[in-house]
Amino acid sequence: MQNDSDEVFSIENIEFECPICNRSKIKAFIREYSAPYFGKLLIYSLICPSCGYKNVDVSSLESKPPTRFILKISEPEDLYSRVIRSSSSVIKIPELGLMIESGAIAQSFITNVEGILQRFKDAIEGLQVWTEEKEKAKVALETIEKAIRCETPFTLIIEDPQGVSAIIAENKEKLIIEEYDPYKS
Ligand SMILES: [Zn+2]
Structure with a gap:
């Protein structure tokens, strides 16, 4: 193999x-x-x-065209799919309302899907939130924890205008790789 x-x-x-x-x-x-x-x-x-x-x-x-990766996560093994993220890419999880923007302060990293959820969790826990926002933050954290336990299916989307990022899926049938136009949203 x-x-x-x-x-x-x-x-x-x-x-x-x-x-x-x-x-x-x-x-x-x-x-x-x-x-x-x-x-x-x-x-x-x-x-x-x-x-x-x-x-x-x-x-x-x-040299690579702008590339979009769409991975469906519905089983625990999907969480172990590897993710190589360049600083030029945008990461979205629409069902959970989560997004990491590209840009100068965006970090490149090599992790797996669970590692990305963990990053979102750390980011929310690190925020100084006002009292009325505390409830929102709590709900967001609970949603992410559910996703980490794979109790709720979700979609991980990475859009990379330089085509450098990559998802190496545990289950290849769940991954869509397509070219896209970065000037159209
Ligand atoms: Zn030093």
């Missing part, structure tokens, strides 16, 4: 001085992945153990 994603090339444990704090050696890795449809992806990760500086990004070695 062949893997969905083959690691072609990997440089581990590169060490250099942290550009932020200069106190510590940064651990870095660069990996090249080759996956069907996605082609070659270059993923790098830098983490400073001293000040917490972190930079993860993914780029494509090939």
